[in-house]
Amino acid sequence: MKNILISILILATPVSLPVIAHGTEPHATLDISQAWARKTGSRTASAAVYVDIKNLSETMERLLSAGSDRASMAMIHRSSERDGIMRMKMQDSVEIRPGATASFEPGGLHIMLTNLDEPLKQGQLFPLRLTFEHAGQVEIFVEVTGIAGLEKQ
Numbered sequence: 001m002k003n004i005l006i007s008i009l010i011l012a013t014p015v016s017l018p019v020i021a022h023g024t025e026p027h028a029t030l031d032i033s034q035a036w037a038r039k040t041g042s043r044t045a046s047a048a049v050y051v052d053i054k055n056l057s058e059t060m061e062r063l064l065s066a067g068s069d070r071a072s073m074a075m076i077h078r079s080s081e082r083d084g085i086m087r088m089k090m091q092d093s094v095e096i097r098p099g100a101t102a103s104f105e106p107g108g109l110h111i112m113l114t115n116l117d118e119p120l121k122q123g124q125l126f127p128l129r130l131t132f133e134h135a136g137q138v139e140i141f142v143e144v145t146g147i148a149g150l151e152k153q
C-alpha cells in the first residue's frame with residue numbers, strides 16, 4: 001500500500017509543475033492604469049487621453065505610437081507653457097526607464113485623438129492601442145469622464 005502511494009506522488013509531480021510556471025505571467029512587463037479622457041462636446045473633434053504607464057521590466061521601454069478605432073489619428077503630444085501660452089508638441093516616442101512610470105496628465109503628456117467618429121460620452125469605455133518597442137502592441141480601455149476628469153486613486 002505504501003509503495004503505491006509513493007509512486008502516485010512521483011507521477012503527480014511533473015504534472016503540477018507547469019501549472020505553477022503559468023501563474024508567473026512572464027509577459028507582464030508594463031502596468032498600464034488610470035486611462036481616461038474627458039467627455040467632448042458635439043462640435044469638438046479631438047480629445048486628449050491620459051494614462052499611467054509603469055515599466056516593470058529591467059530594460060528601457062519606449063511608447064512608439066497609439067491608435068484608436070474612434071479617431072482617424074492618434075498622436076503623442078506634450079503640452080508646455082511658455083510666455084503664458086500653452087503649446088503642444090508632437091513626440092516621436094516616450095522613454096520609460098526600468099521601474100519608472102510615465103504619467104500622461106493634463107498640462108503634460110497626452111495622446112491626442114483627432115477626427116473623432118462621435119463625441120465621447122461620459123461613462124463610455126473605448127479601446128486604444130499602444131505600441132511599445134519591447135512589449136509590442138497593447139490594447140487598453142479608456143474611461144470617458146466628466147469635465148472634472150479622473151480623480152486619481
Ligand SMILES: [Cu+2]
Pocket residue numbers: 048077078088110111112
Ligand atoms: Cu495635444
